[in-house]
Amino acid sequence: NAGVTQTPKFRVLKTGQSMTLLCAQDMNHEYMYWYRQDPGMGLRLIHYSVGEGTTAKGEVPDGYNVSRLKKQNFLLGLESAAPSQTSVYFCASSTYTESTYGYTFGSGTRLTVV
Amino acid sequence: AQSVTQLDSQVPVFEEAPVELRCNYSSSVSVYLFWYVQYPNQGLQLLLKYLSGSTLVESINGFEAEFNKSQTSFHLRKPSVHISDTAEYFCAVLRTDSWGKLQFGAGTQVVVTP
Numbered sequence: 001n002a003g004v005t006q007t008p009k010f011r012v013l014k015t016g017q018s019m020t021l022l023c024a025q026d027m028n029h030e031y032m033y034w035y036r037q038d039p040g041m042g043l044r045l046i047h048y049s050v051g052e053g054t055t056a057k058g059e060v061p062d063g064y065n066v067s068r069l070k071k072q073n074f075l076l077g078l079e080s081a082a083p084s085q086t087s088v089y090f091c092a093s094s095t096y097t098e099s100t101y102g103y104t105f106g107s108g109t110r111l112t113v114v
Numbered sequence: 115a116q117s118v119t120q121l122d123s124q125v126p127v128f129e130e131a132p133v134e135l136r137c138n139y140s141s142s143v144s145v146y147l148f149w150y151v152q153y154p155n156q157g158l159q160l161l162l163k164y165l166s167g168s169t170l171v172e173s174i175n176g177f178e179a180e181f182n183k184s185q186t187s188f189h190l191r192k193p194s195v196h197i198s199d200t201a202e203y204f205c206a207v208l209r210t211d212s213w214g215k216l217q218f219g220a221g222t223q224v225v226v227t228p
Contacts, residue, residue, distance in 0.1 A: 042218035
């Protein structure tokens with residue numbers, strides 16, 4: 001039972017390069033999220049999706065794009081990386097009703113932009 | 115608007131002493147509340163959650179938190195800490211109308227020393 005899998009786990013980019021982070025979940029969750037974690041700021045929501053083919057902006061969306069072509073996958077793209085995007089990125093998926101709540105995080109991707 | 119405030123960025127504590135981590139939130143709608151723990155160089159683990167019912171919730175490793183609606187707080191306590199409790203602790207809030215989006219506090223680093 002894999003849960004939420006993020007690839008890659010580590011990456012170093014040069015300023016201006018592009019890359020895509022992949023998040024895959026096997027729990028049939030409708031909702032998926034991308035967060036970034038920075039020291040002293042907790043986790044902040046970048047983008048999220050409430051179902052296949054849908055995406056929406058979170059708190060800090062600038063410089064990122066996302067796609068959810070398949071229900072199980074949520075991709076985060078950096079078109080032109082900047083040092084300010086050095087961070088740890090966490091993907092999550094959730095299922096949510098009035099009486100239950102399940103939220104699963106991936107293990108994170110540590111990205112350094114030089 | 116919604117905010118989550120963790121009042122202490124770092125809490126040093128001696129082994130076997132009690133600890134309290136404070137979390138306050140603001141929200142115009144009802145919320146679910148969570149505490150997550152992050153051990154060094156690891157991902158996030160759910161420690162405990164409040165969805166409804168009893169305002170006092172407990173984890174399997176001795177932590178407890180109490181939801182206080184009038185004071186909009188969800189403080190985390192443990193009566194006797196271990197060295198292994200050294201970690202960063204995040205309070206998180208989910209608005210019940212927010213598609214499962216979590217808003218995190220900035221985190222509290224707990225350092226347990228002998």
